[in-house]
Every structure is written in C-alpha cells, then in structure tokens.
Amino acid sequence: MRQELGDSMEQTVFVDVVLPVPIPQLFTYRVPRELSEYVQVGSRVVVEFGKSRVLTAIIAVVHHNPPPKYQAKYILELLDQIPVVTPSQLWLFSWVAEYYMCHIGEVMNIALPAGLKISSQSKIQYNPDFNNPELLSSEENTFLEFLLTQDSLTYDEVGRYLEKKDVNKVIKDLVAKHAIIVFEELKYKYKPKILKKIRLKRVYEGSEEVLQLIDSLEKSTKQQELILEYLSHIPIQDLPEKNKAGVEKTKLREAGVSDSSLKTLKDKGILEEIEVVISRFEESAGNPNKVIELSDAQREASNSIMEKFQEKQVVLFHGITGSGKTEIYIDLIQQVLASGSQVLFLLPEIALTTQIVTRLKRVFGSSMAVYHSKFSDNERVEVWRGVLDGTYQFVVGVRSSIFLPFDNLGLIIVDEEHESSYKQFDPAPRYHARDVAIMLAIKQHAKVLLGSATPSIESFFQAKANKYGLVSLNVRFGNAQLPEIRLIDVKKDRKEKTLVKDFSQLLLNEISSNLQNKEQTIIFQNRRGYAPYLNCQECNWIGQCDQCAVTLTYHMQSQQLICHYCGHRESTRKTCPDCGSTNVKSVGVGTEKIEDDLHEIFPEAVISRMDLDTTRAKNALQNIIGDFESGEVDILVGTQMISKGLDFDRVSLVGIYNADKMIHFPDFRAAERAFQLITQVSGRAGRREIPGKVLIQTGSPQNRILQFVINNDYVGFYESELIEREGYSYPPFTRIIEITVKDVDQTLAHQAANKLAEALSIRLGRERVKGPEKALVERIRNKFLFEVWLKLEKDKMNIQATKEYLKKEIVNLVTDKKFKSVQVIVNVDAV
DNA sequence: AGCACGCCGACT
DNA sequence: GTCGGCGTGCTC
Numbered sequence A: 001m002r003q004e005l006g007d008s009m010e011q012t013v014f015v016d017v018v019l020p021v022p023i024p025q026l027f028t029y030r031v032p033r034e035l036s037e038y039v040q041v042g043s044r045v046v047v048e049f050g051k052s053r054v055l056t057a058i059i060a061v062v063h064h065n066p067p068p069k070y071q072a073k074y075i076l077e078l079l080d081q082i083p084v085v086t087p088s089q090l091w092l093f094s095w096v097a098e099y100y101m102c103h104i105g106e107v108m109n110i111a112l113p114a115g116l117k118i119s120s121q122s123k124i125q126y127n128p129d130f131n132n133p134e135l136l137s138s139e140e141n142t143f144l145e146f147l148l149t150q151d152s153l154t155y156d157e158v159g160r161y162l163e164k165k166d167v168n169k170v171i172k173d174l175v176a177k178h179a180i181i182v183f184e185e186l187k188y189k190y191k192p193k194i195l196k197k198i199r200l201k202r203v204y205e206g207s208e209e210v211l212q213l214i215d216s217l218e219k220s221t222k223q224q225e226l227i228l229e230y231l232s233h234i235p236i237q238d239l240p241e242k243n244k245a246g247v248e249k250t251k252l253r254e255a256g257v258s259d260s261s262l263k264t265l266k267d268k269g270i271l272e273e274i275e276v277v278i279s280r281f282e283e284s285a286g287n288p289n290k291v292i293e294l295s296d297a298q299r300e301a302s303n304s305i306m307e308k309f310q311e312k313q314v315v316l317f318h319g320i321t322g323s324g325k326t327e328i329y330i331d332l333i334q335q336v337l338a339s340g341s342q343v344l345f346l347l348p349e350i351a352l353t354t355q356i357v358t359r360l361k362r363v364f365g366s367s368m369a370v371y372h373s374k375f376s377d378n379e380r381v382e383v384w385r386g387v388l389d390g391t392y393q394f395v396v397g398v399r400s401s402i403f404l405p406f407d408n409l410g411l412i413i414v415d416e417e418h419e420s421s422y423k424q425f426d427p428a429p430r431y432h433a434r435d436v437a438i439m440l441a442i443k444q445h446a447k448v449l450l451g452s453a454t455p456s457i458e459s460f461f462q463a464k465a466n467k468y469g470l471v472s473l474n475v476r477f478g479n480a481q482l483p484e485i486r487l488i489d490v491k492k493d494r495k496e497k498t499l500v501k502d503f504s505q506l507l508l509n510e511i512s513s514n515l516q517n518k519e520q521t522i523i524f525q526n527r528r529g530y531a532p533y534l535n536c537q538e539c540n541w542i543g544q545c546d547q548c549a550v551t552l553t554y555h556m557q558s559q560q561l562i563c564h565y566c567g568h569r570e571s572t573r574k575t576c577p578d579c580g581s582t583n584v585k586s587v588g589v590g591t592e593k594i595e596d597d598l599h600e601i602f603p604e605a606v607i608s609r610m611d612l613d614t615t616r617a618k619n620a621l622q623n624i625i626g627d628f629e630s631g632e633v634d635i636l637v638g639t640q641m642i643s644k645g646l647d648f649d650r651v652s653l654v655g656i657y658n659a660d661k662m663i664h665f666p667d668f669r670a671a672e673r674a675f676q677l678i679t680q681v682s683g684r685a686g687r688r689e690i691p692g693k694v695l696i697q698t699g700s701p702q703n704r705i706l707q708f709v710i711n712n713d714y715v716g717f718y719e720s721e722l723i724e725r726e727g728y729s730y731p732p733f734t735r736i737i738e739i740t741v742k743d744v745d746q747t748l749a750h751q752a753a754n755k756l757a758e759a760l761s762i763r764l765g766r767e768r769v770k771g772p773e774k775a776l777v778e779r780i781r782n783k784f785l786f787e788v789w790l791k792l793e794k795d796k797m798n799i800q801a802t803k804e805y806l807k808k809e810i811v812n813l814v815t816d817k818k819f820k821s822v823q824v825i826v827n828v829d830a831v
Numbered sequence B: 001a002g003c004a005c006g007c008c009g010a011c012t
Numbered sequence C: 001g002t003c004g005g006c007g008t009g010c011t012c
Helices: A087-099 A104-111 A138-149 A155-162 A168-176 A207-216 A221-233 A240-244 A249-254 A259-267 A296-309 A325-338 A355-367 A377-389 A399-403 A433-444 A457-464 A490-495 A505-516 A591-601 A620-629 A670-682 A704-710 A714-727 A746-764 A799-815
Strands: A013-018 A027-031 A044-049 A053-063 A118-126 A180-188 A193-200 A271-278 A314-319 A342-346 A368-371 A394-397 A409-415 A447-452 A469-473 A484-489 A520-524 A533-536 A553-555 A560-562 A569-571 A584-587 A607-610 A635-638 A651-656 A693-698 A734-743 A769-780 A783-793 A823-828
Touching: A013 A044, A013 A104, A027 A044, A087 A104, A087 A399, A087 A433, A104 A399, A118 A138, A118 A155, A138 A155, A138 A168, A155 A168, A168 A180, A193 A240, A193 A249, A207 A221, A221 A249, A221 A259, A249 A259, A259 A271, A296 A314, A296 A325, A296 A469, A314 A325, A314 A457, A325 A342, A325 A355, A325 A409, A325 A447, A342 A399, A342 A433, A355 A368, A355 A394, A368 A377, A394 A399, A399 A433, A409 A433, A433 A447, A457 A469, A457 A714, A484 A490, A484 A505, A484 A704, A505 A520, A505 A651, A505 A693, A533 A553, A591 A607, A591 A635, A607 A620, A651 A670, A670 A693, A670 A704, A670 A714, A693 A704, A704 A714, A734 A746, A734 A799, A746 A769, A746 A783, A746 A799, A783 A799, A799 A823
Parallel strands: A314 A447, A314 A469, A342 A394, A342 A409, A368 A394, A409 A447, A484 A693, A520 A635, A520 A651, A607 A635, A651 A693
Antiparallel strands: A013 A027, A013 A053, A044 A053, A053 A118, A118 A180, A193 A271, A533 A584, A553 A560, A560 A569, A734 A783, A734 A823, A769 A783
16 A cells, blocks of 8 residues: 555546446446546546446545456546545445345435436437438438437437337437437536626726716716616625625616616626525524523423433433423434534424424524425535535434435434334335434434334334333423323214214214314324225226226315326216216215215314325415414314324314224234324324313224223333234344235236245245235236245344345346246335 | 347338 | 337446
C-alpha cells in the first residue's frame, strides 16, 4: 500500500458500482484519466450497461485492480463532485439485501428517489453524412423525409408514425444503411424550482445614481413608475445592499408593472433579471426551543426513557391510547437535536398526512423535513439533499425514509411500531422499517424508541427478555378516562329479531343520543366497498374475478364490481350477467353500505366516509379529517384508516360494526392484529373531557381476544398469546421465512412447491418446513400461488447458513428445465 | 429485470 | 421466401 501510493497517480482507476438491477454482484468500470481524481465512494456515475441501456450507478469501491477476465467499460459521466450516498447507507443497503434475501440494486432502487436516477431513452436522428439514397425503399424514403422535418424521434414516436408495434427491425435496417444514427438521450429528472427576480444593475446602487436615473426617465412615466415601484420594495437610499437580492418578478407584475416596460429597462441595461433556486417547501416558523409542558406522568415517562437509554439501545414505550405520547416524543427530540445529532421519526403512511405533523411543525418549523409517498420526486430529492447538507436535522417520514443519507443519527422514533405497514410487501426489498431502524441505529450508535399503545408481540417479548428497555404509561392525558367498552351479542339480537339492518338497538340508541347531544360518532368496519359480493337469486351466479380466486366487491357509488387484489373493475347495473335477472342480492357489508344504511336510519345526520376509495385524491384525506374535526360531520364511517393516530376531541362513541371477521381470520397473527385494531379504534373515543363509550357487535362475546380488549388488558393478552405462539412454534420463538411459488399452471406450481419443500426438509427437518399450501387467495392475476413456510428457532438455527441453503435450493429448483417458468418469492419475517 | 440474439410457423 | 413469435442467456 505504502509503496504503491507513489505510482497510484499513474495507475488506471476502476470503480465497482451498484446498478439498479436485480443481479447479485457489483460491476467494474474503468474511470477515464481526467475523472480519476474525482471519483469517490457514494457518487453517482452514468454507465452503459449491456448494449443499449444507460443507467445511473453508485460507486461502492474505488480501486486499481483491472478485472482479469473481461475488458471493463469506461464510465460515461460522473454526476457528483460530492457523494450523495453515504458509506453508512451503502453498508445499510447491503445489510438489507442480505437479510431480506434480495439484490443490492433492488434496495438502491427503493432507496434513491427517482429524481436522483437518470434514465435514458434511445432516439434516432437523420445521418447528415448519408449519401446513398438509392439503397432505400420508397417507404423508407417517405419516413426519412419525415425524420428530416423533426429534430429526432423516440422509438415510440417512430412506432406511432409508422403505425407499427415493433420498430426495431425498421430502425436496424436504416442504421445498417447508414441513413440514421441512434443515440441515447439522458433525462435528468430533478428540476430545481426557480424564482425569477429583478434587480437594478450594480452601477445604480448608490442614492445619487438612483436619483439621477429617475430624473433621466422623466419622459416615460411607465418606466419611472416601475423604478419607483422597485424602490418601494428595495429602499436603495437606505439599504443599498438589499439590491443584490432583488424583487420577485411576480410581485412587480401584481403591482401593475407591464412586461413591456420591464423589457425596455432590461434592454437599456438598467434592470437585470436573475434566477434563484429556491426550496419547494414553504418556510414555516417554528420554535424549536419551546418548552413542552408535560404532566407529571409524562415527565416521569420521559425521564425514564432517557434513563433506560443509558444501558439499552432500544426502548419500548408502551403508552395507552390518549396518554399523550407526542409531547414526550417532542421533549426527547428537542434534547437529541440540542446535542447536535440527527433525529428520524417514523410513522405509518396514513398517520403521517395528519395532525401529528402539524403539531411537530408548530415546534420545529422548517428545520424539520417531511418525507412522504404523496410527495413529488423533486420534493423528495430536496429532502435527500437537505439531509445530506445539514439543512434538515430532523425528518418525519414513512418507512422508506429509513434510507435517507443520515450520518449522525442520535435517535430514531418508530411510532405505532406494531403497524404492519412498516413491512414492505410487494417489490423487493421486503424489509421491515422498524427492524432496519434498529440495525441502522446500532451502526450509527443511535437510540431507538418504539412507541405503541398495543406493542407487537415481538417487541414486547424483547422487552420482557430485557433486550429492550420498557417504559409504560398507563394514564390518559388531562382528565380523560379510558372509554367504557361493551360487547353486544348480535346472535341473541338476531334471534330476537331486534336488529335493524344488522345494527343492534343498543348501538342505534347510543348514536341517536349522541346526535342529540351534538357529540360525534365513529363507526368502524374493516371492509371497503358496498358489499363483498353480488349473488343472483335466480341462477345463483356470484360475481368473481376471472384473474383471481376472489369475489368481486360491489361498489355502489361507482356502479362497479372491483377486484381488490388485481384492481380489475367492470361496471354493473346489479343485473345478473348470466340469466339477466334483476333479482340480484348484495351479500355482506362494506363501509359504503353502512354509510347508506345510516343515512336511511338517521336522515338528519351528516355522515362522512373514510376509506381507500374516498381518500385517493391528493387532499381528500385532509378534507375529511378537517370536516370531522370542525364538527360539521356527526358520524364518520371508516376502515382501519380511522384507527391510525387520529385525535378528535368530540368523539364520545365508537361502534365496531362486526368484530367477527377479524378475530376468526385464518392466520397466526390474526389475534394480535384484531386486538391491536379494536383497541386502537376504541382509543379514538373519549380523548378529552367527554367520556367515551365503545360498542362492539359480535357473534362470539366470550372470545378470548374481546375479553382482553374490554378489560384494557394488553399484558394479559400478550401472555395468553405467547402461550399460543409457543405451542405452534410461531414468532417470537421462531423466525418465519415465507416462500411463495407462482405459476400460470396450477399443477406445475404445486409440483415445484412440493419439490422445494421436500428439498428443504432434508436438511431442516420436516417440523421446520410447513406446506406447501394453497395461498389464502390461491390465484392472483391468473397465477396460482403456493406457500412454503420455514419456522426457524431463533436460538437453535443459524439463520445465515439457512438462508444460503435456501438460496441454493431455489436456484436448484428453477434451473430444472421443467420449472423454468415458475417464480419464487422469498419474504423474510413475513407479517 | 431488460434486451439482444436465435431459431421455427403464417403471411405479403 | 420474410415477418415476427417468444425461448435463453448475458449484462462489467
């Protein structure tokens, strides 16, 4: 190393880069001499990958070792003088790739906002040196004449002009005849936001110069007015240094300045126009040092958390609904920020758009960044860069904000840590943001605070095992009391025929008295749409998706049948497509129907609905919440969306329409999810002075989960659930790897899954391999799904070795010609 | 994952 | 005879 240093200047520099493709390894490129001093780990480069792809890559290693077996290509461009990805991030990317069994490129793809990636598009252009027109067919000739009138064309545009799908052949022929040139146009996606400003040229910056200028313009009133208007914004006589910043062009326009007089003064060399890059985020004043008033109980919890952090990396904060966790978070965030470290506050997607962000903004102002999926790419790039350059020391964001370029984290808060939306589902990496947060914190010597009123069984288990610190807060904030929770036996009511549209008398009476008292009601039903399916009473037809093994949900508002798995929709008029009968009944109940029924029962009430369908538009969610907060709405009907972090003052009644689906779901986590969901929904009631009531309609009032819910007994629930989990070797005693085998051919998928399960159980033992079984929805988008589950004891199994083994067996499976079409998807720590 | 190359059926 | 179908194998 020491000896080589001398000639390293002469040696060719190579870089190993991460590419956004699902291929396991890094790729080595050669660095042109003129860039060799500037390449750094974490900088982006543009490279050619394959014959016709140009991609953005990240430098992971800089070295001098020419690859022995192939000729490295040159990098085409270096995009960053200063790296945009930190070494800590590169480490995290590869940790995530390894742990969740995917490729580092896939992690990079999710982590980097699209605005930091460059895409290329192949375009064609007329070759100016072309001189053999006799080689061309007449069609080619007409096409070339068209091309000459254009600057360049994309492949798509060529296709549209020729009315052809596949234009490769045409283009290839023309290239062979040297009539056209193909080139790659790089698209830089990020565009800074630019503000146009006007200012006086430097020579006029003095008081005398300005007065002279005004005199000299005596003949043209408009121009003189313009200068005077300008001076009203920038008093040059008193503060000449203000001229440098200038005045926004739009402000002058608003004051009645015309474009033409502006142009004249610009042409005369008196004014000049400048462009300033500005942030997309509004400046908002905060008061980061604002002292947060904590109750005694809150203060004690906050101190206790800080104390536990002395010895524990992770602290689980179990604070019941309405206990005022946010104030404690703010208190802790202030302490960490004051010490100069960064803070990341993770929230589930839904909770993020709402009240809590407003409250945090009030304290932290624009020193806090928000990172959210409804943000545009440009906005995301600005948050990224702001974290990098220190503008933002504090970020509030959804799960993907775990990948922002932090280098000095002091604290990560994971609020609602039990939320399953922290686990990414569909494209790889299938990571759990809470668990990644803990890894990242270990790497950066930061602390992690997991907060929840209903902690996940896993986290509480770690706390009980003394791996995490545990702090509990069991009183509500202020004078608020926990709501009284009652179960309503709808089976009994049904027998006695007292139900009205499946609402019990008790629930209806409570709603009615709430309406009279001008108090608000929330009705929860975890099913969107009008009804889960339609059923023809004449021929027994049931609306089903032809791509998936599920019934189509009836949405009355849009008059459509929608598949909630593949998104397929068809319009319906509630007539049977088979026999044409109009005697078609909807079966089951979704939020739409509840809204409808309540309208009928309480025509005077203002009812609003909050589910995926009513909140799709950009500000819809905000509007629904706003209307409910302001008291304009009496009853809010919603899916689980209403359970997440919402805080309403005047809700005194929560009705759970039907708890049975939740508690009887066939999944080992169903009990946990049901307990969490019902407790969280119940927690929306009685958060201030008005005491709350919760009514739960169920057919099994004796159910274990419901009994724990009505007694507000989280710990009791935890202990009973733990016994169940241990009996069946489920988490937290084991780690679960879910393997999904997919194919259009059901038999083939089944055979492949069988073969894989067999192979795996040879080394792991039959008891650790469950399945294959048909997936809960056995066909999605015309592919049949089979699942194999590995249950690996945390104390006995070497997880790393098992993953290697699993990888090998999957490769083994898909290299079998017979199974080449099957897809295998691995989900580590499936939830 | 893309994307090119390559080898077989239905058409100007 | 060509066009264009998609199987398979590689990407520094």
